[in-house]
Amino acid sequence: MEFPVAKLSEYEDKLDELLVSNNAFGLITAAHILTQQTRKQHQERYKAKLGLIRILYRRHRDKQRVIDLFSVLDWLMQLPEWLDSQVWQELETIEESKKVQYITSVERIGIAKGMATGMAKGVEKGRVEGESRLLRRLLERRFGVLPLWVSEQLANASEQQLEAWGEAILTAPTLEAVFN
Known part of the structure; x- marks a missing residue:
């Protein structure tokens, strides 16, 4: 059996292409690269995460796909709690402006509780x-x-x-x- 191998670090110079791609794996690869680039730079990671979330909302109409991709982004691009709450506020603003609510406040509370419980x-x-x-x-x-x-x-x-x-x-x- 043969398995293709891809080194995500080889895509760093193609970040702009990944960000405009409609491919979900392109978005996840971009998230990984941005996570690596913003290690110990909380404000920069916050901006990068917010940018990826905006791209996610612009490109995808399917609720479950948005939730699934958001979960991956949220897991990859972890932030301190105070910045995470700012992401949630921005997310509410995005959802209000789109008149679409992919992730409800109840789901957000559930996600937060689930993360806290899992960590504990x-x-x-x-x-x-x-x-x-x-x-x-x-x-x-x-x-x-x-x-x-x-x-x-x-x-x-x-x-x-x-x-x-x-x-x-x-x-x-x-x-x-x-x-x-």
Whole structure:
């Protein structure tokens, strides 16, 4: 099997062509390039994101296509919360001027809540995984090679269990005592 390969960085000099193209992948490629170019430049990224959103609204009539492409743009071109709220205000202005509302205020609230919930879950999962890895290293250091049942316990543990086992490792005489 052969798969064509495209390096997005090779399209940097074709940014203007991508911005006038009706191809959705052209818009996404432009978003990627602009994201790279505006790294740590929040105001510039805000302007670039807003420009891409305007292009998106001008070119596409299908509601679901706009929502899908907007989701990709929003994911790629992340901004600080205060600038993100300015994007939402501009979006409302665009929708009012077009007399078309692709993304309703309820959808915006849902998207914001979903992003916040997803981030919170990701942070929690990362914290639990980090605690599990640390506890594994401590157990290996204290008791040597760990049996399979310990790995299974660690993989399925809650944060509270990991904390309890982390405290128990200090005084438990055996590996089994840590988990009892």
